[in-house]
Amino acid sequence: MSALPPLSILDLAPVVEGATTRDALLNSLDLVRLADELGYTRYWVAEHHNMEGVASSATAVLIGQLAAASKRIRVGAGGIMLPNHAPLTIAEQFGTLAELFPGRIDLGLGRAPGTDRPTMRALRRSLESTGEDAFPNDVLELQAYLAPGADNAAVRAVPGQGTEVPIWLLGSSLYGAQLAAYLGLPFAFASHFAPEMLMQALQIYRTTYKPSIRHPRPHAMVGLNVVVAPTDEEARLLFTSAQQRFLGMVRGQRGKLPPPVASMETLWNPMEEAQVQRMLSESIVGSPQTVRARLAATHERTQADELIVACAVHDHALRRHSYELLASLT
Helix, strand or coil, X not given: CXXXXXXXXXXXXXXXCCCCHHHHHHHHHHHHHHHHHHCCCEEEEXXXXXXCCECCCCHHHHHHHHXXXXXXXXXXXXXXXXXXXXXXXXXXXXXXXXXXXXXXXXXXXXXCCCCXXXXXXXXXXXXXCCHHHHHHHHHHHHHHHHCCCXXXXXXXXXXXXXXXXXXXXXXXXXXXXHXXXXXXXXXXXXXXXXXXCHHHHHHHHHHCCCCCCCCCCCCEEEEEEEEECCCHHHHHHHHHHHHHHHHHHHCCCCCXXXXXXXXXXXXXXXXXXHHHHHHCCCEEEECHHHHHHHHHHHHHHHCCCEEEEECCCCCHHHHHHXXXXXXXXX
């Protein structure tokens, strides 16, 4: 039986129907403790705004709490949407985290805003800046703030300077792969919601990679949706919560994570079903035996250095159990 690559967790801090935002945050703290015990490599949370079903908008604040609640596991952002922030602010936030939790903090950076235009305006106060087009320069500026640097620099990140927090570039298209290769940075592909360009992005990243001092070789992580339950039937039932959430995205509706349903057939039309299935095509759902075989096949196909797993299950105890079963497969 072939070995699987290191496994990590992507927690979108889901707020589920029938529960509160506080419940979601407490569930994340509980889950990171479990992940720490089970031997997962990383625990990442993602920046989203103005979404009733996601509790990780204050990403750096939540990362601090997750790191304090755990002992060994690396904790970080998957990711920070850099166009929403001044690079200096992010350098100070993650520099502070790195000083408090040395050797345990990751900083994944995304180019998308992670929200709608009115919320973008509220975050930035203005949309007159070059925004996403400035992303490469913002990444370089952020790297400079985190580097050892000169003490006589006009602007320094304090905390931040010299912490050299590991930076990852995130992407769901070819752009992120190209930029990560050009800058010699690790790359994480968001195939858990946008899988269509996965293989092409990985090929571009690896074939055009320019070695850097800290990263002489390319390092790729692939995002997947994974739900594990004792049987295939139970796992497919739990997965209907994620399918309903993605159906809402197709319809332009955002809300809390719904409970599972016995069948999706009455909820979507054929066109919607096809679109949801396409968005969720990099999902692995089933019993431990089913999931182990499909994870091995995904690893063989992608040659990913790491896999990071999202698990949108309505019941927190069953979500925990899914991650327990997944960890037992390695």
